[in-house]
Amino acid sequence: xxxxxxxxxxxxxxxxxxxxxxxxxxxxxxxxxxxxxxxxxxxxxxxxxxxxxxxxxxxxxxxxxxxxxxxxxxxxxxxxxxxxxxxxxxxxxxxxxxxxxxxxxxxxxxxxxxxxxxxxxxxxxxxxxxxxxxxxxxxxxxxxxxxxxxxxxxxxxxxxxxxxxxxxxxxxxxxxxxxxxxxxxxxxxxxxxxxxxxxxxxxxxxxxxxxxxxxxxxxxxxxxxxxxxxxxxxxxxxxxxxxxxxxxxxxxxxxxxxxxxxxxxxxxxxxxxxxxxxxxxxxxxxxxxx
Numbered sequence: 001x002x003x004x005x006x007x008x009x010x011x012x013x014x015x016x017x018x019x020x021x022x023x024x025x026x027x028x029x030x031x032x033x034x035x036x037x038x039x040x041x042x043x044x045x046x047x048x049x050x051x052x053x054x055x056x057x058x059x060x061x062x063x064x065x066x067x068x069x070x071x072x073x074x075x076x077x078x079x080x081x082x083x084x085x086x087x088x089x090x091x092x093x094x095x096x097x098x099x100x101x102x103x104x105x106x107x108x109x110x111x112x113x114x115x116x117x118x119x120x121x122x123x124x125x126x127x128x129x130x131x132x133x134x135x136x137x138x139x140x141x142x143x144x145x146x147x148x149x150x151x152x153x154x155x156x157x158x159x160x161x162x163x164x165x166x167x168x169x170x171x172x173x174x175x176x177x178x179x180x181x182x183x184x185x186x187x188x189x190x191x192x193x194x195x196x197x198x199x200x201x202x203x204x205x206x207x208x209x210x211x212x213x214x215x216x217x218x219x220x221x222x223x224x225x226x227x228x229x230x231x232x233x234x235x236x237x238x239x240x241x242x243x244x245x246x247x248x249x250x251x252x253x254x255x256x257x258x259x260x261x262x263x264x265x266x267x268x269x270x271x272x273x274x275x276x277x278x279x280x281x282x283x284x285x286x287x288x289x290x
């Protein structure tokens with residue numbers, strides 16, 4: 001009887017998980033099938049889930065619609081540098097808050113967490129003014145006047161992404177799970193603060209680096225807001241701004257837009273499947289200790 005109850009309970013759990021999985025994958029399926037539909041299907045009053053006629057040529061048309069080579073180049077440059085820099089600064093800061101004792105540490109960390117409550121829209125105007133007023137760049141004088149500063153440059157897209165409150169908090173939670181004896185042994189061996197980070201903690205940070213790398217890559221790669229505000233030149237556009245080419249004044253080419261979106265999403269999908277094991281491991285370890 002107990003065996004039957006356990007089997008029934010397991011079946012219910014699996015059924016719920018399958019429903020959740022279907023709900024999660026449904027938007028992806030809709031995007032794929034929409035990208036393969038012809039223009040006539042969108043004008044028709046009868047809407048179907050599957051395409052009536054499979055238009056694989058939509059992907060060719062979408063890739064020919066604009067200068068995707070420039071957009072992908074910009075996105076790759078911004079994403080690689082921003083992610084690499086953020087991993088270094090976030091893990092170093094998280095290590096400092098978790099393993100070092102200094103005056104005002106807890107108060108500084110609380111103030112840092114307050115940044116999680118501030119939406120990006122609130123800080124965008126101060127960020128824009130700072131980027132525009134960088135001295136000696138973009139035609140600016142020593143007082144930051146007369147030019148555009150870092151606007152329409154890679155610096156405006158990379159510098160604000162080099163660190164963040166969430167990344168520091170996530171890294172701190174991970175490093176709190178390490179035993180205190182590790183620091184004591186390192187101190188006895190003569191390891192300084194930075195040497196402990198580079199020689200001990202950083203080599204063991206594979207899970208946190210993988211998970212933060214995935215989250216940061218998705219955030220930077222999919223960022224539409226900051227490139228829209230900080231750039232105006234065609235040569236500085238990213239892939240997310242490139243997707244707007246399919247939106248006209250009175251209509252939207254949904255099939256071509258979905259085809260381009262699938263191509264733009266492929267690097268993120270591949271990266272997640274490669275690093276998903278480390279991602280899950282880091283989530284579990286970060287939630288153990290607070």
